Amino acid sequence: MSTDNREDIRDRIENKRDDLVDLVSELVNQRSVTGNEKPAQEVVSSRLEARGLEVDTWEPDADELRDHPGFFETSSYVEQGYDDRPNVAATRDGVGDGRSLTLSGHVDVVPVDEDEWSYDPWDPTVEDGRLYGRGSNDMLGGVASIIVAYEALDELDIELAGDLTIQTTVEEEDGGPGGVLSALERGYQPDAAIITEPSGLPNIGMASAGVMYFRIDVPGKSAHAARGYAGVNAIGKAAEIYRALDELDRERKSRISYEPAFRQNPRLEGHETNLNVGTIEGGDWPSTVPSGVVLEGRIGWPPGETREEVRADVEAAVREVTETDEWLSDHPPEFEWVGWNAAPHELDTDEEIVQLARENAETITGETTTFGGGSGGNDERFYNRYYDIPCPSVGPRGENIHAADEYVEIDSLVETAQTLALTAVDWCGTAE
Template identity: 55%
Template sequence: MEHEQLKRQVNSHIEANVEDMVGLLEDLVGEMTVIGNERPGQEVIIEKFDEMGLESDVWTPDAEQLRQHEAFFETQAYQEVGYEDRPNVVATIKGAGEGPTLALSGHMDVVPVTESEWEHDPFELTHEDGCLYGRGAGDMKGGTVAFVHAVESLRQLDIKLEGDLYLQSTIEEEDGGVGGLLSALMRGYLPDGAIIPEPLGVPNLGMASAGVRYFQITVRGKSAHVGFGYQGVNGLDKAMKVYEALRELDAKRKARIEYEPAYRLDPQMRGHETNLNIGIIQAADWPAIIPGEVVMKGRLGWPPGEEPEEVIGELVETIDRVAEEDEWLSDHPPELEFFGLQADPHEVDPSEVLLQTAMKNAEWVTGRNGVFYGGSAGNDTRYYKRYYDIPATSVGPEATDIHGADEFVTVDSLLETSKTIADTVIDYCGVAEEP
């Protein structure tokens, strides 16, 4: 294997200094960086970059500039708190030659917690039998500290690279990443390849992401006192016609659509690569009222292979057909709106040099066979490939209960991730020869 002796030296250094990596994770988990409040964690990253002798580019997203991009949408966090005081952070390590530029990118935001469900303090890293518990330990502060530790090890061993490195810590990935990674790309951080260490379980690597749309359907009836219900039109009854039609559409799409990378690791996923789900139904606010307005909110997801307009078109056609077949709804048609997360699907060819390099190193480090998979959920890698034609992959630790109670990641998996990333950096960017 190319650079094998050097990689063994680096990997030994990474393992010998594991407490440094865990310490940084402890600092980050200790900051309550729920979406919209990313700054405290970013300050930890800025301090760490400073300790490494790196200068940080720190900026807050410009919403008006972002609106010019085809991938822009207003995230829920932006609508609630804006972008003020929510910085992105990038440090650049210049290479000594003309090697490819590689971005290593993680997100600082985490999803909210219901503390009563946790046995551990979600914002205090807990060490237990080789596992590290805390919100974001897996998704994805663990991945961030893994790549920071990898690069710090390279620097401590005075290994000079041919190509540049971008070390990125961004905001609001959990909400769609518009103010985060998209903002970094629009700022000019355009590498030749990128790694985002989302918790996919090294040696398995991400190669695709799903299209996602959140939507709302408003169905209007006519409210009335239930004792005089004949005077009203039950909006919930009408909404249920739409609901049942959407269930049928979901079943038809599941029977029709297959995307093999989505179920490579989990055969139970087969037949569920696409999904149309109603998660919220809001009707009247009193038992004795015939509901005059019903709002249904849902998520539409699909793997690569269909463009957004095709999938949305099926949704619109289904709702229109229900309206046409109902006398009341034909005069009072349901209203469809999209809100929040709007992600388009992407796929990267696994034969890309970066992906092959990362897989080779992941398998070498772990001693296990890996697979390329993805396409059942959205993630930030889509911005690189779909809009800038930059190959990107997810190389991250194995985490459990992400977004749930007692989220955790294993120390061993973090070490494997850090070693894989360090070794991939060496191969992809190239090592500069001593003068």
């Protein structure tokens, strides 16, 4: 493709800046917290159908996915199932024998505590070049960039030699098997893929963390507080287990290092792995010795360990407390792994799709790419681990993901769409 045509693509997307902002805002308005993805998917479907694309919409089938090594029952599936939680995909067929590409993003977002926000999280605010709203950066901004990139190619009548699939999926924030894994098993298996997780363009994501959740039921023995000698306080026993897990977290941090995790964020150095007890529930009355406590936690880790090795670490820490405590040795806690059960992945940055994205991102932004990742779980692992399909993260810049006042930089939305469009041209080839 000529330099002039490449400039035409960039200019067309730049001219669609306001439309891009409006689309992100419309998606944020849908309040698509995990489990309620359908309204956002209807926006996507309508937009793709308006371009004359045949849109494939389907609900995941857990029974069809259950035997896959990447599947697990997410908490949202356990609570709600997959009814009315559609995935969406539409393919523009190539006109030649070029390579196929999928541009993919998730439409679910995490909940908000509105009291923490300076802005309305569901009615986006544009201020100082930023768009504030829940999901604006993670990752409705990336979804909008995909759609606008495709629309620009369509408006310029650029015919790709290879198939281009636009795909939006559910439940990534809860682990993703009902989303990207379901799409792959449905047959959407391209030669390469790009997911627009907010990598911070020109930076590109090339790794994800393993993530697992666990639950520990700690038994005690109830009694009136005035006769506490007759009971066993489950909160106290749970505290002993918490201290053991906290010590394990410090020990693991001292021996585990993964440079890509802190290349872009130096504060992550020494925190590449993390073990967090996130909830504790127990007791029912101040005057009663509690008879049970439930701890729930998460462990995350970068590439380098298997899930089996990490499970063994955590279980050993709990077992040591159990075996050395007089009460717990006779009344052992019930330990189980629940929810998130994702292995880490690492992508070779020499893969051609990664280098094409890098070249375009650097040209468009005028800055140098840093390859990072490995601090959080994401959907790219499904492509890279299980199907040998190279898939980097290429997405916009922003801050406060999963926190109050989340925002995305509007300039980076435009740059992301430009990078996606040009990378699609380079990877798929064109008619001429």
